[in-house]
């Protein structure tokens with residue numbers, strides 16, 4: 291068997307519960323992992339390309355299980371130090387003026403940022419409503435992506451009601467056109483916005499469409515205290531119990547946030563197989579609360595880590611997210627032993643992939659998708675490196691990612707992103723974003 295890429299002499303962290311290999315090799319054939327093992331045991335003869343990963347970690351790329359690059363990229367740094375609903379209201383003023391070209395450059399910037407920070411798969415919750423610019427951008431920089439069409443029918447999102455019903459009622463056409471496209475990397479999904487912005491009828495139809503076409507669902511759920519108050523007032527129960535009463539919750543659902551769960555809610559998520567995308571930085575920044583991680587883990591819920599959009603996190607950087615997750619849960623539980631480094635790495639990779647219903651990625655073992663990153667540990671800020679897992683979670687930075695491979699394709703080599711002009715992307719994105727702000731907020 292001819293090997294396409296051999297990555298050798300690094301510390302392999304395969305994830306998925308497998309032990310690290312101190313001097314290991316990962317080989318890739320086509321779009322799949324061919325072999326993982328000690329360098330002495332893995333045959334790399336005839337490999338088309340050999341990457342020396344000395345002083346580096348070879349690991350699966352990060353799975354970012356909840357983000358909004360299409361829209362939120364345009365809102366990064368626009369609005370700081372405000373509450374969730376004020377923030378959503380101002381964002382909406384810009385969203386009304388989105389145009390395809392602006393979204394295209396925003397998407398390109400977001401894709402480059404993710405490739406450069408080692409994110410190889412992402413779960414997009416659309417609140418830009420025009421999906422095509424992101425599909426176009428993904429043709430140029432093909433990450434593994436699930437793009438969820440955003441739907442809503444009330445509150446500040448009421449303006450997209452007609453579009454939402456129309457799109458839901460003709461979703462089969464979109465499935466035919468886009469699902470499993472871009473060489474199988476691109477999937478589409480359904481993203482009802484949240485229990486305070488979608489009614490029961492909309493959640494019912496989303497469930498019907500998901501069942502009919504076997505497409506995943508991605509919704510915000512139990513994000514903060516205001517949502518709890520809204521659902522209590524309108525439906526007399528919690529957001530999780532309300533969605534469960536509609537027959538909505540199943541294993542194809544990724545629920546972002548879930549900061550406001552009680553034991554019964556956690557039990558329902560476990561029983562239905564609903565997954566959680568955990569966004570601790572966004573939740574803390576918007577003062578929404580903190581997921582009770584110990585509780586949902588005890589019930590057996592799958593939890594992936596996620597950045598959320600750049601409006602509420604400001605970067606697409608899973609290193610920051612891992613470090614913050616570790617710290618905030620130690621603080622909240624009063625237990626420094628809670629959430630060890632290997633577990634937070636699993637949440638950012640293998641568990642994150644499962645949380646976004648893309649189990650083909652997130653682990654390095656033969657037959658899995660060849661989504662691999664190489665992270666340099668030979669840096670001043672990581673020295674002396676006693677424990678690579680500790681370095682990755684607490685000391686490493688996004689800029690330490692040297693190489694990013696998606697489906698066997700080297701998207702970034704030695705920090706150079708293949709086939710794109712980064713300076714042109716930054717220039718166009720900056721010009722379009724500032725023009726959007728000017729016509730929206732003045």
Ligand SMILES: [Zn+2]
Pocket residue numbers: 356357358415510546598599
């Ligand atoms: Zn979100």
